[in-house]
Amino acid sequence: MSVVNLKEQVRCFHCSEICVNPDILSGNKHFCCIGCKAVYEILEENNLCRYYSLDKNPGLNQKKLDTEEKGRYSYLDDTNVISRLVNFSDSSSSIVNFTVPQIHCSSCIWLLENLHKLNHGIIYSEVNFLQKTVSVRFRQSEISLREVIELLVSVGYEPQISLDDLGTAHKFHSNRGLYYKIGIAGFCFGNIMLFSFPEYLAFETHLEHFYKQFFGLWNILLGAPVIFYSASDYFKSAWNGLKQRSINIDFPICLGLAVLFIRSVYEISSGTGPGFVDSMTGLIFFLLIGKVFQSKTYDALNFERNYKSYFPVSVTVKNDGKEKNIPVSKLSTGDRIIIRNNELVPADSILFLGNANIDYSFVTGESAPVLKVAGEIIYAGGRQLGSVIELEVIRTVSQSYLTQLWNKDAFAKNEENRFNSMVNIVGKYFTLVILTIAAFAFLFWMSTDIHTAINAFTAVLIIACPCGIALTSPFALGNAVRILGRNKFYLKNANVVERISKIDTIVFDKTGTITKAGDARVTFTGSMLTAYEQRLIKSIVRNSTHPLSSKIYDIIEPDELFEVKFFKESTGEGIEGIVDLNLVRLGAALFAADRNHILNYPEKKSPGPDTRVFVAINNHLKGYFTFCNIYRNGLDEVAESLQNDFDIYVLSGDNEGERENLARIFKDDEKLKFNQTPHQKLSFIEKLQDRDRKVMMIGDGLNDAGALRQSDVGVALSEDITNFSPACDAILDAASFSSLNRMIRFSRNTKTIIIISFIISIIYNIVGVAIAFQSAVSPMIAAILMPLSSVSVVLFTVLSTNFIGKRRGLI
Amino acid sequence: MSVILLLIFFSMLVAGGFLLAFLWAVKNGQYDDQYTPSVRVLFDNDIATNHNQTSEVLKTSDVIKASNEKI
Numbered sequence: 001m002s003v004v005n006l007k008e009q010v011r012c013f014h015c016s017e018i019c020v021n022p023d024i025l026s027g028n029k030h031f032c033c034i035g036c037k038a039v040y041e042i043l044e045e046n047n048l049c050r051y052y053s054l055d056k057n058p059g060l061n062q063k064k065l066d067t068e069e070k071g072r073y074s075y076l077d078d079t080n081v082i083s084r085l086v087n088f089s090d091s092s093s094s095i096v097n098f099t100v101p102q103i104h105c106s107s108c109i110w111l112l113e114n115l116h117k118l119n120h121g122i123i124y125s126e127v128n129f130l131q132k133t134v135s136v137r138f139r140q141s142e143i144s145l146r147e148v149i150e151l152l153v154s155v156g157y158e159p160q161i162s163l164d165d166l167g168t169a170h171k172f173h174s175n176r177g178l179y180y181k182i183g184i185a186g187f188c189f190g191n192i193m194l195f196s197f198p199e200y201l202a203f204e205t206h207l208e209h210f211y212k213q214f215f216g217l218w219n220i221l222l223g224a225p226v227i228f229y230s231a232s233d234y235f236k237s238a239w240n241g242l243k244q245r246s247i248n249i250d251f252p253i254c255l256g257l258a259v260l261f262i263r264s265v266y267e268i269s270s271g272t273g274p275g276f277v278d279s280m281t282g283l284i285f286f287l288l289i290g291k292v293f294q295s296k297t298y299d300a301l302n303f304e305r306n307y308k309s310y311f312p313v314s315v316t317v318k319n320d321g322k323e324k325n326i327p328v329s330k331l332s333t334g335d336r337i338i339i340r341n342n343e344l345v346p347a348d349s350i351l352f353l354g355n356a357n358i359d360y361s362f363v364t365g366e367s368a369p370v371l372k373v374a375g376e377i378i379y380a381g382g383r384q385l386g387s388v389i390e391l392e393v394i395r396t397v398s399q400s401y402l403t404q405l406w407n408k409d410a411f412a413k414n415e416e417n418r419f420n421s422m423v424n425i426v427g428k429y430f431t432l433v434i435l436t437i438a439a440f441a442f443l444f445w446m447s448t449d450i451h452t453a454i455n456a457f458t459a460v461l462i463i464a465c466p467c468g469i470a471l472t473s474p475f476a477l478g479n480a481v482r483i484l485g486r487n488k489f490y491l492k493n494a495n496v497v498e499r500i501s502k503i504d505t506i507v508f509d510k511t512g513t514i515t516k517a518g519d520a521r522v523t524f525t526g527s528m529l530t531a532y533e534q535r536l537i538k539s540i541v542r543n544s545t546h547p548l549s550s551k552i553y554d555i556i557e558p559d560e561l562f563e564v565k566f567f568k569e570s571t572g573e574g575i576e577g578i579v580d581l582n583l584v585r586l587g588a589a590l591f592a593a594d595r596n597h598i599l600n601y602p603e604k605k606s607p608g609p610d611t612r613v614f615v616a617i618n619n620h621l622k623g624y625f626t627f628c629n630i631y632r633n634g635l636d637e638v639a640e641s642l643q644n645d646f647d648i649y650v651l652s653g654d655n656e657g658e659r660e661n662l663a664r665i666f667k668d669d670e671k672l673k674f675n676q677t678p679h680q681k682l683s684f685i686e687k688l689q690d691r692d693r694k695v696m697m698i699g700d701g702l703n704d705a706g707a708l709r710q711s712d713v714g715v716a717l718s719e720d721i722t723n724f725s726p727a728c729d730a731i732l733d734a735a736s737f738s739s740l741n742r743m744i745r746f747s748r749n750t751k752t753i754i755i756i757s758f759i760i761s762i763i764y765n766i767v768g769v770a771i772a773f774q775s776a777v778s779p780m781i782a783a784i785l786m787p788l789s790s791v792s793v794v795l796f797t798v799l800s801t802n803f804i805g806k807r808r809g810l811i
Numbered sequence: 812m813s814v815i816l817l818l819i820f821f822s823m824l825v826a827g828g829f830l831l832a833f834l835w836a837v838k839n840g841q842y843d844d845q846y847t848p849s850v851r852v853l854f855d856n857d858i859a860t861n862h863n864q865t866s867e868v869l870k871t872s873d874v875i876k877a878s879n880e881k882i
Contacts, residue, residue, distance in 0.1 A: 050854075106850045109850050129846050
């Protein structure tokens with residue numbers, strides 16, 4: 001066997017894939033497939049070859065796309081569908097937003113923003129790189145929506161149009177409101193500082209009374225929009241908390257802010273003092289900055305997807321011998337549908353015609369495709385591999401076996417209400433303690449005089465305003481989200497960090513999560529194959545589209561291939577053909593050779609069923625290929641390291657073929673469950689939670705969707721994060737699987753850091769309250785103490801989360 | 812001292828102008844996408860504009876030549 005030198009191989013000019021067929025040429029450039037070549041030719045024709053000079057081989061592989069199929073987008077001619085997709089439309093032009101997950105480099109941006117050069121009906125197109133969307137404005141009179149989409153497909157950027165988009169209008173996530181508030185708070189804070197400057201420098205004695213009054217009034221005027229507009233979210237949140245009969249952290253903050261403002265207005269209007277408007281606006285400004293810092297979101301990722309975004313938008317229906325594409329949502333029972341190679345079955349249906357070879361791996365977790373014959377039920381979500389099949393729909397999309405999972409209670413629950421964050425719990429007790437102290441101070445000074453009593457009461461509330469606590473958690477969590485994001489572990493929001501830190505049980509899915517999806521280790525058992533025999537096998541499997549064939553093709557070293565004659569593929573049985581005058585058969589045992597041979601063959605060792613492909617050359621049984629799952633890199637270490645602190649379970653929708661291997665990795669055979677349906681997975685999580693377990697579920701497919709949703713932290717593992725992943729709290733890039741244990745530990749440490757900084761800021765508060773209790777706070781001390789405590793606490797949290805991140809090897 | 816009032820009035824006017832500019836920028840969507848424009852700006856000065864630049868350089872040099880000849 002020869003060692004392959006990758007450098008010698010020709011790579012596709014468009015997508016840099018290795019070119020198997022050297023004949024696909026355009027000019028002197030090689031392409032791996034006709035799709036890539038077609039894209040290149042369109043770009044060359046329109047003088048857009050700059051696409052290739054911005055980034056090297058920027059294109060996307062076009063092999064999987066079936067460009068032949070013309071009627072694919074015909075459902076886009078439906079006015080109903082158009083009106084749901086288009087964002088804005090007037091008499092001459094329309095604007096539509098597409099999600100294009102393939103956007104990945106500057107070449108993509110360049111090409112997609114030059115669409116107007118390809119078709120003059122397009123007025124402009126604008127890419128949002130982080131959200132991976134392109135917004136296109138076009139003249140309906142010159143180009144239809146369908147043509148716009150077909151244009152995008154023709155240059156290799158197929159927009160993602162799913163049932164989800166059709167259901168609701170496009171929502172745009174935007175932070176604009178927060179920016180307005182910060183802008184105004186910052187503006188007012190800065191100016192108030194300027195006007196308060198004379199006070200800080202103790203100029204007040206020299207200051208004329210008129211100016212004192214004037215500056216004071218200005219400060220109130222500037223402070224009013226900050227407290228009434230910029231801080232409005234805090235008041236709303238505190239009020240909502242009260243309505244639900246709970247006190248959250250925003251309540252003491254609002255109490256502090258309100259007292260600050262009222263006392264300032266009183267002091268200034270009565271001429272008794274300069275007020276605290278500067279501290280108040282400063283505090284609100286810092287709080288809002290913390291909010292922006294915490295609200296780090298991953299725009300391109302979608303954490304709310306359900307089955308609707310996985311299923312296709314349209315399906316081909318056969319009616320009176322005519323084929324027509326209709327939206328899947330209009331599918332009704334009794335419809336006859338046509339499913340081609342690599343298409344999804346959108347609704348539960350009965351196989352009517354053709355040989356179905358259904359890949360359920362994403363839906364149920366079974367790794368091997370399932371063979372179905374006419375008359376059998378095929379559940380929605382399966383992907384057909386092989387020839388065209390005809391089905392009759394027996395249940396509509398929303399009533400199908402799999403989609404019914406979404407009718408369960410777990411999906412109706414409001415996620416955020418289930419979780420009471422640590423800050424709010426602290427806030428509740430904090431408020432009670434502070435109110436008690438303030439009341440004591442009031443009563444204590446009451447005996448001297450009422451004026452000092454009110455002074456002390458308000459001073460306690462002002463000084464004890466938990467700004468340190470309120471700032472700690474956004475900065476610590478926000479920083480943790482960033483550090484984890486840099487390690488390709490993307491959290492839905494900052495709360496998830498805290499939830500991860502409480503986890504004590506981890507449940508893994510098998511197929512696609514701890515094993516690599518669509519990848520298998522192939523071993524050959526039997527008599528050694530000669531190089532010539534290997535060439536024969538490689539030649540014949542090249543003609544088959546079956547996934548097992550392509551796996552066998554991949555493991556045999558490349559060599560010159562023979563031409564195959566009389567090739568025949570019997571679905572579910574195997575393939576045969578004459579290769580270089582030899583009869584080669586591959587497939588199920590009975591197919592490959594006659595019964596006697598099989599009986600004489602040594603019994604298989606492993607007790608569970610596994611997948612084998614027998615090989616016979618000229619009717620001599622040579623042996624068989626076995627396909628084992630490949631486990632992700634680092635699984636052993638991750639499992640071993642997590643075992644000490646967590647209960648680990650494995651739920652698999654697959655058969656028990658891998659039980660031995662898994663038992664070796666996870667030590668405990670009891671905690672492995674096989675043949676689990678999506679509903680069983682969900683109820684398994686529920687049972688754990690009934691025993692007061694905090695469960696993290698790590699899964700990848702639709703079959704885990706229920707369990708992901710039910711668990712306290714649902715992590716979706718994904719090979720390509722822009723691809724579909726079910727609704728979850730966090731998305732983990734498969735490449736970072738090996739650092740999962742370190743990331744969970746890091747989240748735990750973050751919680752400890754928050755607790756430490758709580759203690760620090762409470763110490764600040766105690767010192768402050770002690771001074772305030774004596775009714776001896778000068779505005780000077782208050783003005784220094786408040787920002788100082790906040791800034792030092794923020795610095796501590798950010799620096800220590802960075803330090804821990806470094807120690808865990810995450811930075 | 813009363814000049815201070817005038818100065819404060821003008822400083823607020825200038826600062827308020829910047830605040831309005833910021834609010835306008837946010838409203839206009841300039842803070843919605845903070846990444847793509849940074850890439851776009853690099854290739855909007857496309858080969859085409861490079862051509863323009865070189866031709867402009869040529870033009871100015873032509874002008875210089877012409878003026879030299881006149882002298």
